Amino acid sequence: MLIDLHPLLSQTGKVNKLETELEMDKFQSRSGTYAIVTKKPMILEFTNIGDGKVEIKADIDIELDIPCGRCLELVRTQLKIETLREVNLSGTVSEEEAALDETDFIEGTDFDVTKFAYGEILVNLPMKVLCSDSCKGICNRCGTNLNHGSCGCDTTELDPRMAKALEVFKSFKEV
Ligand SMILES: [Zn+2]
Numbered sequence: 035m036l037i038d039l040h041p042l043l044s045q046t047g048k049v050n051k052l053e054t055e056l057e058m059d060k061f062q063s064r065s066g067t068y069a070i071v072t073k074k075p076m077i078l079e080f081t082n083i084g085d086g087k088v089e090i091k092a093d094i095d096i097e098l099d100i101p102c103g104r105c106l107e108l109v110r111t112q113l114k115i116e117t118l119r120e121v122n123l124s125g126t127v128s129e130e131e132a133a134l135d136e137t138d139f140i141e142g143t144d145f146d147v148t149k150f151a152y153g154e155i156l157v158n159l160p161m162k163v164l165c166s167d168s169c170k171g172i173c174n175r176c177g178t179n180l181n182h183g184s185c186g187c188d189t190t191e192l193d194p195r196m197a198k199a200l201e202v203f204k205s206f207k208e209v
């Protein structure tokens with residue numbers, strides 16, 4: 035969805051506040067695709083702060099299902115984002131500003147709600163999600179989720195190369 039910010043530019047101090055649905059059911063990133071299971075309407079507030087600049091205040095409140103970093107079971111993760119951004123719509127952006135420009139959500143005077151929300155969710159996404167701090171993960175032999183019981187795999191057996199290295203180490207010690 036696009037919101038035209040042009041009418042806002044007519045007067046410094048002008049405010050445009052609105053609520054809008056987040057048009058996203060899943061979130062795709064390089065680390066995976068996560069289902070957005072609940073979402074509250076996004077609250078947006080645009081303020082003309084003069085010189086063609088607009089301050090954007092946004093509230094995003096969603097819940098995503100993200101796999102646990104150890105056992106891969108889905109963990110419902112709430113993301114509550116309150117953000118404040120400033121964009122320059124005057125068209126006279128310095129080269130320096132242009133180089134630092136991360137405002138791909140602005141095109142002309144149009145504000146792209148989905149692109150904006152995507153960027154905000156991306157930077158606020160937790161690096162690692164665990165179902166619990168004591169998650170035992172999965173067996174690296176059979177894939178059993180070790181939180182649900184043990185699988186009986188012998189995980190004490192050493193990798194053959196490892197065993198050899200250990201032997202060398204031992205004989206070295208005996209000398
Ligand atoms: Zn886990």
Ligand SMILES: [Zn+2]
Pocket residue numbers: 173174175176177178185186187
């Ligand atoms: Zn196993």
